[in-house]
Amino acid sequence: MKKDYKKLWTLFKTMFVLSACTFGGGFVIVSLMKKKYVEQLKWIDEEEMLDITAITQSSPGPLPVNASVIIGYRIAGISGSLIAVLGSILPPMIIISVISLFYDQFRSNKYIAIALQVMRAGVAAVIIDVVINLAKNVCKTKRVLYIAMMCAALICAYFLNVSAMIIIFVCLGIGIADLLIAKKKEAR
Amino acid sequence: MPLLLKLFFAFIQVGLFSVGGGYAAIPLIEEQIVDIHRLLTPEEFTDLIAVAEMTPGPISINSATFVGMRIAGIGGVLLCTLGCIIPSFCICLILARFYYKYRSLGGVQTVLASLRPAVVALIGSAGLSILMLGLFGSDIFSFEISDFRIIEFIIFAAALFLLRKFKISAVAVILGSGVIGTLAYTALGAV
Structure with missing residues (x-):
């Protein structure tokens, strides 16, 4: 039981820190979670993390909260979900509460503006690092279908601004078709 | 309906209908907060988005906190944020159960x-x-x-x-x- 508390505390602590450092949208925190829970703590495997991302992206609500619910559930059931969500929503709640009181000073501070601007370069490096690892593993499957889907999805998402939901549902359709074709071949 | 309850239900709707996350939630929040319930003026809403972009955290949680704080202090913050995450929590918990039950098939x-x-x-x-x-x-x-x-x-x-x-x-x-x-x-x- 004592160990469980320790795990829950680690879960809370890591979610809190990751959430406090997530500048710029849902996929940033997914990259950070992947580094933390897959590479460092080894609580979940990489494929699972990608599945979780697909699920969070297709359900309503803020992506980091969705991801916390599922990762928390995986680590420690419903209490894990509650702890993980609490950890991930507290930093924005605290930060925004404080800022809303000192709003004008915050917006006009030049140093804050510069820091936020240059931090993007660091955030980009973190995401690109994670993506390089993930893309390598997709290539390792040696399935042309998957590699082609990855390239096509990147073009659709970045250059053509197709929404993430649509991309996931189209790929879901391709996956189901792939499954049916494989079953038909087996039947023969 | 008391103002706090109104806020709570407004953010339940934001949480429930903002599919696709991030910027997809902005028009929804605007509709609930500015157009329907008139809790913030359009100018205040623009400020809110600017702050939300400059700070960590999901935009819907940020706006729930901002609106809650402006209108009802800490109690408002808790209620708005709770409303915002309840739909996610329930839906993702169900999806997580399904995922871990069937993923090995x-x-x-x-x-x-x-x-x-x-x-x-x-x-x-x-x-x-x-x-x-x-x-x-x-x-x-x-x-x-x-x-x-x-x-x-x-x-x-x-x-x-x-x-x-x-x-x-x-x-x-x-x-x-x-x-x-x-x-x-x-x-x-x-x-």
């Missing part, structure tokens, strides 16, 4: 395997947007030399090198790049 494995390349691409696309925003000040793919920011490029390259070669922590990279970049800009007299 062969058929489910095949279907999930085809989602993974798409997710990698989506994360890659988000990375490219932020990279372009960082290096050129716009998230569209462009190579305008006049907009190119050399300090950010050096930070990006150094950060990527440290991440790949020495596996240093992501949090250290993000905070470090903020500090070093600000110092560099200040030293160059650009502030």
Whole structure:
């Protein structure tokens, strides 16, 4: 039981820190979670993390909260979900509460503006690092279908601004078709 | 209906209908907060989005906190945020149960395997947007030399090198790049 508390505390602590450092949208925190829970703590495997991302992206609500619910559930059931969500929503709640009181000073501070601007370069490096690892593993499957889907999805998402939901549902359709074709071949 | 309950239900709707996350939630929040319930003026809402973009955390949680604080203090913050996450919590818990119950089935494995390349691409696309925003000040793919920011490029390259070669922590990279970049800009007299 004592160990469980320790795990829950680690879960809370890591979610809190990751959430406090997530500048710029849902996929940033997914990259950070992947580094933390897959590479460092080894609580979940990489494929699972990608599945979780697909699920969070297709359900309503803020992506980091969705991801916390599922990762928390995986680590420690419903209490894990509650702890993980609490950890991930507290930093924005605290930060925004404080800022809303000192709003004008915050917006006009030049140093804050510069820091936020240059931090993007660091955030980009973190995401690109994670993506390089993930893309390598997709290539390792040696399935042309998957590699082609990855390239096509990147073009659709970045250059053509197709929404993430649509991309996931189209790929879901391709996956189901792939499954049916494989079953038909087996039947023969 | 008391104001606090109104707020609570407004944010339940934001949580329930903001599919696709991030910027998809903005029009929804605007509709609930500015148009229907008139809790913020359009100007205040613009300020809210600016703050939400400058601070960590999901935009819907940020706006729930901002609106709650403005209207009813800490109690408002708790109630709005709670409303915002209740739908996510219930839906994702159900999906998580299904996922862990069925994911080892062969058929489910095949279907999930085809989602993974798409997710990698989506994360890659988000990375490219932020990279372009960082290096050129716009998230569209462009190579305008006049907009190119050399300090950010050096930070990006150094950060990527440290991440790949020495596996240093992501949090250290993000905070470090903020500090070093600000110092560099200040030293160059650009502030």
